[in-house]
Structures are given as structure tokens and as C-alpha cells.
Amino acid sequence: MKYREIKPNGFLNNFVQCFWYYETTDTEIQHTILPDGYFDLIAEFENETLTTVKLTGIWTKPKDIQIAKNAKFFAIRFKLLAIEYIFRKEIKSILDSIVNLPFSFWSIDKYKTDEFEKFASEISNNLETSIKLLKPIDSRKLKLFDFVYEQKIKTVAEISNKVFWSSRQINRYFQTRFGITLKEFLNIVRCNATYEEISNGNLNPNPDYFDQAHFIKEIKKYTGVTPKELNQNKNDRFLQLSKTD
Structure with a gap:
């Protein structure tokens, strides 16, 4: 497997813990995701094709997941403050679960699987711009x-x-x-x-x-x-x- 992270800069660090990339090989993998105090926006690709865009809730217990072979993930790990000021909603309704989002959410469907750096850079810029337009943050x-x-x-x-x-x-x-x-x-x-x-x-x-x-x-x-x-x-x-x- 391959895993890497890109950390945000400046004020965005208050909302985003990291952008992360994960890639499997030609075998399926069983993982257990542990509670960490964050929530994630995840785009999953199988055989170079976007198959899922989803938002996780906060995990309060371990979650077993099966990951397909030849899968790639582009994701953003958010700090809790992001749910109020970036997503402008609550997240309690998906505690310990997930909700699927449209492939077009934040134009994720435009990215190819070799464009993780571009994904992280462009979404960082968009989030920084949207944060500047926010009402004063408590x-x-x-x-x-x-x-x-x-x-x-x-x-x-x-x-x-x-x-x-x-x-x-x-x-x-x-x-x-x-x-x-x-x-x-x-x-x-x-x-x-x-x-x-x-x-x-x-x-x-x-x-x-x-x-x-x-x-x-x-x-x-x-x-x-x-x-x-x-x-x-x-x-x-x-x-x-x-x-x-």
C-alpha cells in the first residue's frame, strides 16, 4: 500500500488536518479505522474510475472496512470546526456512519488519479477563499x-x-x-x-x-x-x- 499526506498552511490549519492519498495493490485489504477526533471527505477510485464520494461522521468506535484491489483514495481530513464554518451544517446525524455525496461535489469528478497534488492545491485555495467570506469566526x-x-x-x-x-x-x-x-x-x-x-x-x-x-x-x-x-x-x-x- 502507499500512503501520503499534504499538510495545509496558515489559517486553513484550523479547519483541515491534512489532505491524504491512499493506494492499494492487486489484492483486497481489510482495515479497521480507529476513532481520531476528525471527519473525512473521501473520493474513491477503482481501476482509475471514480466510484464514490462520501463524507464520514466522527467515529467513536472502531470501524471495519474492506478495500478493493487497485483502489486509490483522495481525501481531506477535517477538524471539527470545519463542519460549522465550511460545510455549514451539523454532523451528528451521521455519527459513526457515512453519507454519499454527488461526484460533482467540489468538482471532485474532474480530477484524475495522478492529480493528488493538484486536488490538494486547488481545494486548499478554494477553501481559503471561502473562509475569507465567512462571518466572523467565534x-x-x-x-x-x-x-x-x-x-x-x-x-x-x-x-x-x-x-x-x-x-x-x-x-x-x-x-x-x-x-x-x-x-x-x-x-x-x-x-x-x-x-x-x-x-x-x-x-x-x-x-x-x-x-x-x-x-x-x-x-x-x-x-x-x-x-x-x-x-x-x-x-x-x-x-x-x-x-x-
Whole structure:
């Protein structure tokens, strides 16, 4: 398999985690997608032909997927703030699921499978232009997502104090837009932050977990397996761990 990422620049980084490309060989592949605190817009090609354009919800549990042979993917991994300011909708209705979009969405059907860089560049430019036309962005939300994704602050109470936004109002915002609480979002992002360490053989909890038992329990909750099984990653089952090698 081949996997690569292109990171956004400047202010767009508040909305897009990366553009990513994935390619399989001449065999089908079974993967398990793990919760990571993002959602994705994915274009799938089989034998050089666009077959699907879809938007995923936020994953709160592992998702088994079967990927066809000779498949290619162009995708955008979005931070949660994008759902409000780029898509201008909620995403709670597709929590742990997907919705298909028309092939013409954002003119995705015009790209050939060897034009990933062009795809990332042009859509970046279009998104940057649309963001400039937005109504003023709530600075509390910008700070909140920066704190969480950068692992700067790790409890609901601390975030509430830092962004001057009550915990009740934050949770209402999260439930309305995303279908999860801020606490669960924090737990998912914290779990995602351990994947690289686990893939490198570090099976001991970081300071964010009370002890080894708590660490194993939380990892198993969001991945379905123990840290040891994640580390073994048989047959590249867990794509997020495979790509950190």
C-alpha cells in the first residue's frame, strides 16, 4: 500500500488536518479505522474510475472496512470546526456512519488519479477563499479546538475557564453539531495521540492516564483491542498505526 499526506498552511490549519492519498495493490485489504477526533471527505477510485464520494461522521468506535484491489483514495481530513464554518451544517446525524455525496461535489469528478497534488492545491485555495467570506469566526471555538488538538489542555473545566465559555454551553454546542460531548471528544483525541507511541512499542501509559489498567481500558474502548494487539498490527489491520511506521 502507499500512503501520503499534504499538510495545509496558515489559517486553513484550523479547519483541515491534512489532505491524504491512499493506494492499494492487486489484492483486497481489510482495515479497521480507529476513532481520531476528525471527519473525512473521501473520493474513491477503482481501476482509475471514480466510484464514490462520501463524507464520514466522527467515529467513536472502531470501524471495519474492506478495500478493493487497485483502489486509490483522495481525501481531506477535517477538524471539527470545519463542519460549522465550511460545510455549514451539523454532523451528528451521521455519527459513526457515512453519507454519499454527488461526484460533482467540489468538482471532485474532474480530477484524475495522478492529480493528488493538484486536488490538494486547488481545494486548499478554494477553501481559503471561502473562509475569507465567512462571518466572523467565534474566537472561543478557535481556541477550544486548538487546545484540544494540540493537547495543550485536557479537561473540560480547564477549557471552559480558558475560553470563557461555560461547560454547559460547550456541551450543548457539541451535542447539537457533533452528537458527542466535549469530554468524549477529549478522550478520543487523547487515545489517538497514543497510536504513534504504541506503534513504536511503548505500551506504558502516558501521564494522561491514571495507571496501566486505565490506559488499557480506554484504548480498548475506542479501538476494540489492547495496546499490545495494536502494536502487533497484524496484516496492517490498523491503518493509522501502519502509516506511522
